[in-house]
Amino acid sequence: MITLEPPADGQTPVRALTIAGSDSGGGAGIQADMRTMALSGVHGCVAITAVTVQNSVGVTGIHEIPPETVAAQVRSVVTDIGVSAAKTGMLASAPIIDAVVAVCAELGIGGGGDIPLVVDPVCASMHGDPLLALDALDSVRQQLIPQATLVTPNLDEVRLITGIDVVDDGTQHKAAAALVELGARWALVKGGHLRSSDESPDLLYDGDRFHEFRTVRVPTGHDHGGGDTLASAITCALAHGFSMPEAVEYGKAWVHRCLQAAYPLGHGHGPVSPLWRLSGPDRALD
Numbered sequence: 001m002i003t004l005e006p007p008a009d010g011q012t013p014v015r016a017l018t019i020a021g022s023d024s025g026g027g028a029g030i031q032a033d034m035r036t037m038a039l040s041g042v043h044g045c046v047a048i049t050a051v052t053v054q055n056s057v058g059v060t061g062i063h064e065i066p067p068e069t070v071a072a073q074v075r076s077v078v079t080d081i082g083v084s085a086a087k088t089g090m091l092a093s094a095p096i097i098d099a100v101v102a103v104c105a106e107l108g109i110g111g112g113g114d115i116p117l118v119v120d121p122v123c124a125s126m127h128g129d130p131l132l133a134l135d136a137l138d139s140v141r142q143q144l145i146p147q148a149t150l151v152t153p154n155l156d157e158v159r160l161i162t163g164i165d166v167v168d169d170g171t172q173h174k175a176a177a178a179l180v181e182l183g184a185r186w187a188l189v190k191g192g193h194l195r196s197s198d199e200s201p202d203l204l205y206d207g208d209r210f211h212e213f214r215t216v217r218v219p220t221g222h223d224h225g226g227g228d229t230l231a232s233a234i235t236c237a238l239a240h241g242f243s244m245p246e247a248v249e250y251g252k253a254w255v256h257r258c259l260q261a262a263y264p265l266g267h268g269h270g271p272v273s274p275l276w277r278l279s280g281p282d283r284a285l286d
């Protein structure tokens, strides 16, 4: 297993960018991304796509940021601070997807560029509240996925994007192939929602080789932000220069540990927690 070395005092850390929505409950979205990036020793830059009114039981409001402001945030940080990897989360609408894809292509993020782009194609919250306009699915298929170095859908997103209902190993392989066929360089079909299994199997594919990542299922109802946390950890490892299979192995181990540390919050589902990283003999301020 790889390790991500933190920077020495005063040394500029590795930088990564998240292009995603804000979760007012602090469990998913930008907030989850920034927690994982900080605790992985990575400086996280942010392009906010939407402000959600969200807590542990659901999403009751969404305020979208104008597409040109989303693109301007990306351009501003990449041309000044510089990033070694980027990820997308909630993109909300077709115009925001179009703006993000255009600015990423312009700056060499994803596609044929040097900066890897991890696309978590967020469509809905775990409560079933939509986080993407229905008419944006064509933009996801035709614009966003072809720009992705890695796409990381959960099983509901796989069904919406490819029409494939993943119920077992065979359909999971078929879905990974369909996503690569749509233009992603790599596809990771997450098996977190395969409730029939006592494992949580994720499948990575690049059009040539399949790689399986399995962990024992953690018995928790507190898994809010799991997808964001996985994609952020992968992005951090890519920013450190690791290969895709190494980065996914790291992300899978990271989210597994965060699921073990997940805690109750509010009246619904609590978040996965990277705060386990703060415990240990060196944590005292003295």
Ligand SMILES: Nc1ncnc2c1ncn2[C@@H]1O[C@H](COP(=O)(O)OP(=O)(O)O)[C@@H](O)[C@H]1O
Binding pocket: 153, 154, 155, 190, 191, 192, 193, 200, 201, 202, 215, 216, 217, 218, 219, 220, 223, 225, 226, 227, 228, 230, 252, 255, 256, 259
């Ligand atoms: N109960 C669980 N135990 C172990 N791993 C899990 C569990 N639930 C989800 N995972 C893992 O967490 C990551 C996020 O998965 P998933 O829940 O499918 O995504 P999302 O949060 O986007 O719906 C995946 O690596 C998945 O395998």
Ligand SMILES: Cc1ncc(COP(=O)(O)OP(=O)(O)O)c(N)n1
Binding pocket: 020, 021, 022, 023, 028, 029, 030, 052, 054, 089, 090, 122, 124, 125, 126, 127, 131, 223, 224, 225, 226, 227, 228, 229
């Ligand atoms: C603002 C925002 N972005 C993304 C999500 C979804 O988070 P994710 O980790 O993919 O999954 P769940 O926690 O919904 O299972 C969100 N809720 N809000």
